[in-house]
Amino acid sequence: MELQSEIRRRMENRSPWFRFENGKFYIEDLGYRTLVEEYGTPLVCFSRNRLQENAKHIKESFRNHYEHTRIFYAYKANYFGHILSDLKEYCGAEVISDLELQLAHRIGVPNEDIIFNGVGKTKKELESCIENDILVNVDSLS
Numbered sequence: 001m002e003l004q005s006e007i008r009r010r011m012e013n014r015s016p017w018f019r020f021e022n023g024k025f026y027i028e029d030l031g032y033r034t035l036v037e038e039y040g041t042p043l044v045c046f047s048r049n050r051l052q053e054n055a056k057h058i059k060e061s062f063r064n065h066y067e068h069t070r071i072f073y074a075y076k077a078n079y080f081g082h083i084l085s086d087l088k089e090y091c092g093a094e095v096i097s098d099l100e101l102q103l104a105h106r107i108g109v110p111n112e113d114i115i116f117n118g119v120g121k122t123k124k125e126l127e128s129c130i131e132n133d134i135l136v137n138v139d140s141l142s
Contacts, residue, residue: 055090
């Protein structure tokens with residue numbers, strides 16, 4: 001099967017954010033060829049609207065059953081500041097390092113919406129979290 005036909009088949013009716021129109025592939029309202037011409041390849045694209053809709057849906061789905069649910073996005077999944085900034089309205093920051101904690105602070109995530117997770121936390125990191133009222137997931141006493 002021709003590659004374009006296979007891509008079209010897989011993408012049809014998937015979402016309003018990705019579509020084929022007149023033989024061209026669009027991400028939201030941007031044609032992929034335009035993006036490739038401007039930025040080159042390889043190119044990774046995200047749909048801001050889809051990201052926000054998914055995050056909103058997850059938050060609302062849990063809160064419909066558990067009112068006090070808090071959602072945290074694992075910053076280790078990506079460090080794209082624009083994406084993380086868009087997500088902070090719907091979920092807090094799950095960080096595993098001082099670098100990720102600084103990133104959360106840089107985009108304006110309040111301390112009460114941050115959880116410090118992961119193994120191998122340093123004494124300095126733990127003290128900083130305690131001083132700043134950041135929730136810490138303690139895996140073990142060691």
